[in-house]
Every structure is written in C-alpha cells, then in structure tokens.
Amino acid sequence: MSINASWYLSLSVVLFAIGALGVLVRRNVLIMFMCVELMLNASNLAFVTFARTLHDIGGQVLVFFVLVVAAAEVVVGLGIVVAIFRRRANTTADDLHLMKG
Amino acid sequence: MLHLTYLIILLPLIGFSVLLLAGRRLGDPLAGVVATCFVGASFAVSVGVYLSLLQVNAPVRSYGQNLWTWIPVDRLQVHAGLYVDPLAMTMVLFITGISTLIHMYSIGYMKGDEDYPKFFLYMNLFVASMLILVLGSNLLVTFVGWEGVGTCSYWLVSFWFTRESAASAGKKAFVYNRIGDVGFLLAIFLVFEKVHSLEYSTIFANLDKIGSANITAICLLLLVGVMGKSAQIPLFPWLADAMEGPTPVSALIHAATMVTAGVYLLCRVNPLLHASPDASLTIAIVGAATAFMAATIACAQQDIKKVLAYSTVSQLGYMFLAIGCGAYTAAIFLMVAHAFFKGLLFLGAGSVIHGLHDEQDLKRMGNLRAYLPITFITFAIGWLCIAAVPPLSGFWAKGDILDNTWAAHPALWFVGIVTAALTAYYMSRLTGLAFFGSDRWPDTPDGGHELDAAHAHHADGATSEPHESPWIMTVPLWILAFFAAVAGVMAISGSNFSLANWVDPVFGSNLFANNLSSSALWTLAIVDAVVAIGFVVIGLRLWTTRSERPVLEGSFLRGAWYINELYDTVFGRPSERLAAFCADVVDPKIIDGAVNGVAGAFRGSGTLLRKTQTGYVRNYVLGITFGTVVVLGFMLTRMWWG
Numbered sequence: 001m002s003i004n005a006s007w008y009l010s011l012s013v014v015l016f017a018i019g020a021l022g023v024l025v026r027r028n029v030l031i032m033f034m035c036v037e038l039m040l041n042a043s044n045l046a047f048v049t050f051a052r053t054l055h056d057i058g059g060q061v062l063v064f065f066v067l068v069v070a071a072a073e074v075v076v077g078l079g080i081v082v083a084i085f086r087r088r089a090n091t092t093a094d095d096l097h098l099m100k101g
Numbered sequence: 102m103l104h105l106t107y108l109i110i111l112l113p114l115i116g117f118s119v120l121l122l123a124g125r126r127l128g129d130p131l132a133g134v135v136a137t138c139f140v141g142a143s144f145a146v147s148v149g150v151y152l153s154l155l156q157v158n159a160p161v162r163s164y165g166q167n168l169w170t171w172i173p174v175d176r177l178q179v180h181a182g183l184y185v186d187p188l189a190m191t192m193v194l195f196i197t198g199i200s201t202l203i204h205m206y207s208i209g210y211m212k213g214d215e216d217y218p219k220f221f222l223y224m225n226l227f228v229a230s231m232l233i234l235v236l237g238s239n240l241l242v243t244f245v246g247w248e249g250v251g252t253c254s255y256w257l258v259s260f261w262f263t264r265e266s267a268a269s270a271g272k273k274a275f276v277y278n279r280i281g282d283v284g285f286l287l288a289i290f291l292v293f294e295k296v297h298s299l300e301y302s303t304i305f306a307n308l309d310k311i312g313s314a315n316i317t318a319i320c321l322l323l324l325v326g327v328m329g330k331s332a333q334i335p336l337f338p339w340l341a342d343a344m345e346g347p348t349p350v351s352a353l354i355h356a357a358t359m360v361t362a363g364v365y366l367l368c369r370v371n372p373l374l375h376a377s378p379d380a381s382l383t384i385a386i387v388g389a390a391t392a393f394m395a396a397t398i399a400c401a402q403q404d405i406k407k408v409l410a411y412s413t414v415s416q417l418g419y420m421f422l423a424i425g426c427g428a429y430t431a432a433i434f435l436m437v438a439h440a441f442f443k444g445l446l447f448l449g450a451g452s453v454i455h456g457l458h459d460e461q462d463l464k465r466m467g468n469l470r471a472y473l474p475i476t477f478i479t480f481a482i483g484w485l486c487i488a489a490v491p492p493l494s495g496f497w498a499k500g501d502i503l504d505n506t507w508a509a510h511p512a513l514w515f516v517g518i519v520t521a522a523l524t525a526y527y528m529s530r531l532t533g534l535a536f537f538g539s540d541r542w543p544d545t546p547d548g549g550h551e552l553d554a555a556h557a558h559h560a561d562g563a564t565s566e567p568h569e570s571p572w573i574m575t576v577p578l579w580i581l582a583f584f585a586a587v588a589g590v591m592a593i594s595g596s597n598f599s600l601a602n603w604v605d606p607v608f609g610s611n612l613f614a615n616n617l618s619s620s621a622l623w624t625l626a627i628v629d630a631v632v633a634i635g636f637v638v639i640g641l642r643l644w645t646t647r648s649e650r651p652v653l654e655g656s657f658l659r660g661a662w663y664i665n666e667l668y669d670t671v672f673g674r675p676s677e678r679l680a681a682f683c684a685d686v687v688d689p690k691i692i693d694g695a696v697n698g699v700a701g702a703f704r705g706s707g708t709l710l711r712k713t714q715t716g717y718v719r720n721y722v723l724g725i726t727f728g729t730v731v732v733l734g735f736m737l738t739r740m741w742w743g
Contacts, residue, residue: 023719023722024719024722024726025719032718093719094717094719096716096718097715097716097717099714099716100714100715100716101710101712101713101714101715101716
C-alpha cells in the first residue's frame with residue numbers, strides 16, 4: 001500500500017513551520033541553527049514527494065544540492081558559533097547585535 | 102631667396118629655443134650676444150628677401166609661401182601660410198632691423214640683471230611672434246602672432262615682477278589687450294561666416310559676397326581689436342603703465358613694433374576699409390581724439406618714460422587718423438619714422454636712466470647735456486624728429502598725414518595741427534627739463550629709488566656724477582639717430598627710396614591727397630613747419646628757465662584726464678562689488694546651499710532608515726518570513742483569480 005502524497009506534504013509543512021517558528025522565537029544560537037536545518041529538510045521532503053508523484057528525477061537531484069549547501073552552511077555556521085562561544089559563554093542571539101545601525 | 106622667407110621667423114625662434122635650453126649656462130653677456138646674433142641673422146635674411154622681391158614686377162610684387170595645412174576641418178581649411186608683399190616687407194625690415202639694435206643695446210642695459218638670459222629669451226620670442234603677425238597670409242596666422250606678442254609683452258612688462266607695480270602693470274596690459282582680442286576674434290568669425298576662408302587674398306576677392314553692412318561690422322570689430330593693441334581710446338591706459346618694463350622693452354615693444362601691429366592690421370585689410378566709409382570715418386575720429394588727448398596728458402607727466410608713452414599713444418592716434426582718411430601710405434610712413442625716432446628716444450631715455458642710476462623723474466634731471474654728450478646729441482635728433490622740425494623725417498611723415506586729413510576731413514586736420522603743436526611743446530619740455538637748465542640731480546635722496554632693480558650694482562656710487570653709457574648702448578643710438586634723421590627721403594616721390602612707389606601695389610590708388618593743388622600743399626607744409634618750430638622754441642624757453650610751472654601741469658592732465666579713476670568707478674568698483682556679492686552671497690548661500698542640501702537630505706533619510714537595522718537576527722528573520730508570506734500570498738491570489 002502507498003501513503004497518499006498529501007501526508008508527506010503536510011508533514012513537510014508542519015516541519016517547516018516548526019523550523020520557522022523556532023528561528024523566530026528561540027534565542028539560543030545552536031537551536032536557531034538546528035531550526036534552519038529543520039526548514040531545509042522540510043523542503044527536501046517536499047522535493048522528494050513531488051519527485052515521486054510527478055515521476056521527475058529533478059526533484060531528487062535538487063535534494064542533493066540542498067544537502068551539499070546545507071553541509072557547507074553547517075561548516076561555516078558551526079565555525080562561527082564555535083568562535084562566538086570561545087569569546088563568551090552562554091550567549092543568546094540577541095547579544096550579538098554589533099551590526100546595529 | 103624668396104623661398105627662404107620662413108627663415109626670417111625661424112631664426113629668432115631658434116634663438117629662443119637655444120636660450121630656453123642653455124640660457125642659464127650661456128649667462129651674461131653671452132646669452133645676449135647669441136640672441137642678438139639670431140635676430141641680426143633674421144635681419145640679414147630679410148634684406149635678402151627684400152632684394153629678391155625687388156626683382157619681381159611691381160604690379161604683382163608679392164610672394165606666398167604655404168608651409169603646411171594647419172587646420173583641415175571640413176570647410177575650415179587654414180594654412181600655415183606666409184605672404185610677403187611690399188607692406189609686409191617694410192614691416193619685416195624695420196622690425197628685424199630695430200630689434201637687432203635694441204637687442205644689442207640690451208646687452209649693455211640689462212648687464213648684471215639676475216634674469217639676464219630670460220630677458221633675451223622673451224625678446225627673441227617676441228620678435229618671432231611679431232614676424233608671424235606681419236608675415237601671416239591669413240587672419241588666423243596673424244592672430245597667432247597677435248597673441249604671441251601680447252603674451253611676450255605681458256612677460257616683459259612684468260619682468261621685474263617682484264615689484265608690485267610691475268606685476269599689476271603686466272596684468273593691466275594683458276586685460277586691456279584681451280578686451281580688444283574679443284573684437285578681433287569676432288571679426289574673424291564674421292569673415293569666416295561670410296567668405297568661408299580666412300586668407301587675405303580670398304577675402305579681398307569676395308568683398309561683394311560679404312555685403313556692405315557686414316564689411317562695416319567687420320571693420321568696426323577689427324577696430325576694437327586694434328584699439329587694444331595700439332592703445333587707442335578707450336583702451337589706451339595700459340600703455341603708460343607698461344613703462345614698468347625694462348626700457349629696451351618699452352622701446353621695442355611699446356613704441357617701435359608691437360603697438361604698431363594694429364596700424365599694420367588695418368593697412369593689411371585696406372580693401373575692407375576702403376569699402377566702408379563709415380568705419381574709416383570712425384577710425385579717423387578715434388585716431389584724432391586719441392592723438393589730441395594723449396598729447397595733452399604728455400604735457401604734464403613727470404616721469405620721462407610716461408611722457409614718451411603718452412607721446413607714443415598720440416603718434417599712434419596720428420597713424421589711425423591717416424588710415425581713417427585713406428592715407429595708408431602716410432600711416433606706414435609715420436610708423437616707420439616713428440619706429441626710428443621713438444625707439445631712439447626710448448633708448449636715449451634708457452641711457453639717461455642708466456646714467457642717473459635709475460632716476461626717471463624729469464624734475465630731478467637737468468643739464469645732462471654736459472654729462473651725457475652722445476645721448477644728448479642723438480636724443481636731440483629724435484626730439485626734433487618727433488616735433489616735426491624740417492627737414493627731419495617726422496616733418497615729412499606728419500606733413501603727409503596732415504595733408505591727407507586736410508583733403509578728407511578739414512575738421513580733423515585742425516585737431517591734428519593742434520596735436521602737432523602740443524607734440525613739439527611737450528617734447529621740448531622733456532628735453533629742456535632733462536638736458537638743459539640747472540643740475541637738479543644732486544638733490545636725489547640716496548637709496549630712495551629702486552626703479553630698476555637690475556642696476557643695483559650702481560648703488561655703490563650713489564653720489565657720483567651721471568655717466569655716459571658704454572659703446573654697446575651708444576652705437577644703436579647713433580644708428581637709429583641716422584635713420585630717424587634721413588627717413589624723410591622716403592617722401593621724395595619717384596626716387597628709389599619712395600615709400601609711396603614701393604607700397605603702391607598694396608594700396609593702389611586709395612589716396613585722397615592727390616587732388617590737392619601744389620599751392621595748398623606748400624601752404625600746409627609751411628603751417629606745419631611754423632607750428633613745429635614755434636612750439637619747440639616756446640617749450641624750450643618755458644622749461645629751460647624753470648623746472649616748476651604748476652599752471653601748465655594741472656592735476657587734470659597729470660592724472661591723465663582721470664581715465665583710470667573713471668574706469669575704476671564705472672567698471673572696476675561694480676565688478677568688485679559683483680565679485681564680493683558672488684563671494685558673500687552666491688557662493689555660501691546658493692552653491693554651498695545646494696551641495697549641503699543634497700548631503701543633508703541623504704543624511705536625514707539615512708537617519709530614518711537606520712532605525713530598521715536593529716542588529717537582532719529575529720527581526721531580520723521576521724522580515725524575511727513576512728516578505729515570503731506576502732510574495733506567496735500574492736502568487737496564490739493570482740492563481741485563484743488569474
């Protein structure tokens with residue numbers, strides 16, 4: 001038996017919403033970072049779903065691109081996070097507003 | 102030898118280049134000798150060209166040389182062309198000849214000046230420019246020379262520029278000439294608009310294309326141009342100030358050559374003037390008025406060079422009067438004679454100044470004939486020449502002009518004869534004060550005069566007697582005195598020296614005086630002679646006995662009719678106020694206001710927009726989310742209702 005594609009899409013939407021909400025409301029930099037990953041993977045799920053439904057391999061190919069970009073982003077992002085934590089422990093994102101105009 | 106014409110210009114230019122590159126190394130006096138040699142060589146070539154030109158048949162006596170095409174732009178084809186005809190040849194001969202003598206004189210006069218090589222550098226460039234001016238085959242080449250002499254004049258007037266007065270005199274000369282140049286340029290534009298060529302020969306061949314109203318306009322614009330260069334009313338005051346330059350400069354540029362460029366230009370375009378009686382009459386009136394006014398001013402000046410300067414203005418007025426009466430030959434005659442005797446007088450004055458350790462005040466001279474015998478004799482010849490005492494050249498030249506004026510405009514003749522009387526009077530006053538009477542020079546306070554910085558080396562003998570100048574300065578005096586005395590032979594019609602025969606191919610039969618009866622000519626000549634001799638005697642009697650006659654030196658005349666003050670009030674002060682208005686109101690309020698306003702607007706909007714940059718990631722994320730929702734919402738609504 002196969003599960004209806006709408007379930008996958010619904011899950012994707014729910015995951016994306018959780019991710020977006022997390023970025024908006026949480027202050028911890030690591031949590032925000034994980035939420036961003038959640039959003040990326042939610043969109044991956046949607047891509048794969050559409051690829052299956054529409055029999056178009058392009059969607060799955062795109063997932064690889066997203067994964068690669070996400071991996072690269074993690075490298076850079078975690079590097080920044082580590083650098084920040086090295087200077088000050090227990091910081092929240094709100095403490096980092098050096099770019100205030 | 103005609104094809105070597107370009108050498109006449111090239112030689113002084115080479116001299117200029119040599120001095121430019123090696124002037125400092127050549128030093129004093131070698132730089133002066135080199136400069137003199139190049140100008141002298143130019144004179145030698147001129148004589149050669151003259152002899153070749155004599156071989157050409159009189160009616161077609163001219164030679165054109167096209168060196169290269171200078172400006173080839175569509176219909177504007179300007180050639181760097183030279184044109185030699187009797188008129189240009191006359192100019193070239195006396196320019197190079199007198200330049201050689203004055204260069205030679207300068208070797209002595211400028212001795213000891215720290216900028217000795219620079220002086221000769223400018224002088225050589227001046228001679229080259231002046232020759233370009235007279236040899237140019239079209240208006241634009243002439244204009245190049247015209248500007249060249251103006252620039253050299255500026256440099257040489259303000260040669261001792263550390264002196265405030267010399268620096269401002271140079272500026273004044275430059276500004277007055279620029280005002281005139283506007284007229285000259287406009288005339289060139291108008292000619293090109295009508296004829297599409299600037300070559301003199303083409304212009305004269307297409308007079309009917311221009312139309313009489315335009316011819317008058319061109320002539321009047323040219324008149325504005327020559328008013329500046331030849332110091333006519335209303336652009337004459339610069340010439341008196343130009344006396345701040347070294348005396349050889351005054352002799353060469355501000356008496357013999359440059360200031361006659363205007364007269365030359367008007368003679369060059371004589372077919373235009375002949376086609377416009379109105380313009381000719383204007384020129385005659387301007388000339389007569391200038392001659393009279395400058396002569397009255399010269400009667401009351403104290404500075405020996407100022408008297409000569411106003412006398413030059415007055416003589417130039419005479420030349421303009423002659424041109425206005427159609428007597429171009431007479432104008433050229435006086436120009437040549439004037440170049441000799443005024444060059445002589447200036448060099449003589451320079452010798453006096455030199456001998457008196459830079460004293461220029463006539464009231465502090467007196468009895469110099471005992472101390473400067475050579476200067477006195479030569480100066481006296483110049484004095485009698487300019488006073489038009491027969492049989493010296495001035496008598497013939499001035500007589501020629503007055504005859505033509507009598508034939509053309511008797512009213513202007515009256516102005517002319519009064520001016521002749523004044524000329525005889527003020528030159529006798531000058532000579533009387535300087536060379537006769539009692540010794541007044543010992544009263545000179547020590548060190549009070551630093552007029553010629555060049556002669557600071559004389560300061561050691563401040564109380565010593567006036568001394569005669571060295572031979573290198575007196576030889577040019579003798580030569581000029583000789584020519585000034587005998588230049589009258591050019592008036593003998595039919596002889597080999599006859600100027601009228603010589604320039605006839607240029608001017609044709611554009612003369613008025615031919616219809617005067619011989620008895621009228623005799624009467625006029627006798628009147629001239631009586632006036633000249635009479636006023637020479639009066640001038641001498643008045644000024645050898647006493648050196649102060651306040652009645653005859655009214656402040657109105659001493660102040661040069663207050664023309665400088667008038668210009669200052671009418672043009673100078675309003676311009677200053679306008680400049681002050683621009684500086685105090687326009688610049689800070691309007692220009693700065695616009696610049697600062699634009700900057701302020703950006704600053705204000707930036708301050709407002711800055712508030713959105715909080716630095717909090719959550720704000721930015723909210724913005725991105727909100728934006729995404731809006732875009733998505735827009736697209737979804739388009740899908741549903743599209």
